[in-house]
Amino acid sequence: MSVPGTPMVRICLxxxxxxxxxxxKEMxxxxxxxxVVGEASTGTEAVALVTSLRPDVVLLDVEMPGPGAPEVIRRIIRTVPETRxxxxxxxxxxxMVRELLETGAAGYLLKTVPREELLAAVHSVVRRTSDSVVLVVSRQTVEQLDRQRSRPRQVQLTARELEVLRLVAEALSNAQVAARLFITEATVKRHLTNIYAKLDAVSRVDALRKATAARLIDAGGDGSPWGRPGAPANER
Incomplete structure (x- = not known):
């Protein structure tokens, strides 16, 4: 319940x-x-909407068309740092929980949460301190996160990102990778953007070198992870 005189919590979906x-919206x-002051259906729309409306909270799905959740969160934090x-x-x-929280998300909830927990989570992220997060996931995920925290930090690529990177190592173009994995070329580019961010890489070759050094992919017989001419220069 709101307290008289308390500002409304402005939310974007x-x-x-x-x-x-x-x-x-109904919940x-x-x-x-x-x-609810605005709605977006893509990552790019979400960034533009938050930049324009500057809400207190944005409820963000991770599988929307556009640049991908990690990059969307980075852009929102960079342009409107007060939005949770x-x-x-x-x-x-x-x-995914660990990556998005480390990127700057204030909380991570499963869509199966009861209405009361969702409402409480929104109130909590508005009041939260900078070093606390809201987390509503399975017990197994919490236990695995605890185990990960006890180990030295390593670069974590998802299974799909590793598939994309291995095909890039075969000197396939974005279009060829997309055809091989039965996904769109835009999805390949989104995966590459996430890979570059995680590896702190600036190009396909740089990503392959860093992934090989981190033993995420195997080097070729000549010590190189690719061994054939690379993809077109305009493909990153």
């Missing part, structure tokens, strides 16, 4: 499913202290 956004309207990003997803994946 970023999800490419209209039904999901409609359901979230959020049950708290008189919340108001609360990830809301179906993915109960400890690697």
């Amino acid at each position: 970023a999800d490419d499913h209209t039904l999901m956004r409609d359901g979230l 959020l309207r049950t708290d008189p202290g919340f108001t 990003v609360l990830v809301l997803t179906m993915h109960d994946d400890p690697d």
Whole structure:
């Protein structure tokens, strides 16, 4: 319940499913202290909307068209640092949880959470201190995150990112990688953007070198991870 005189919590919704956004709006309207001020269906729209409206909280899905959740979070934090990003997803994946929290998300919730927990999470991220996060995932994911924290930090690539990187090491173009994996070329580019960010790489060759040094992929017989002419220079 809102307290008289307390400012309304302004919320933006970023999800490419209209039904999901409609359901979230209905749940959020049950708290008189919340108001939904905008909606986006792509990562690019989400960044533009948050930049324009400067909401208190953005509820962000991780699988929307556009630059990908890590890059969307980075852009939002860079342009509107006071906005709290609360990830809301179906993915109960400890690697994804860790990556997005380290990128700057204020919380990570599964879409299976009850309405009361969602409302409480939004209130919590608005009040939170800079070193605390809201986390609603399975016990198994929490346990795996605890185990990861006890180990030295290593670069973590998802299984799909490793598939993309290995095909890039075969000197395939983005279009060829997309055809091999039955995904779109835009999805390949999004995976490469995430790979570059995780490896702190600036190009395909740089990413391959760093991935090989980190033993994420195997080097070729000549000590190089590619061994054939690379992809076109305009493909990153």
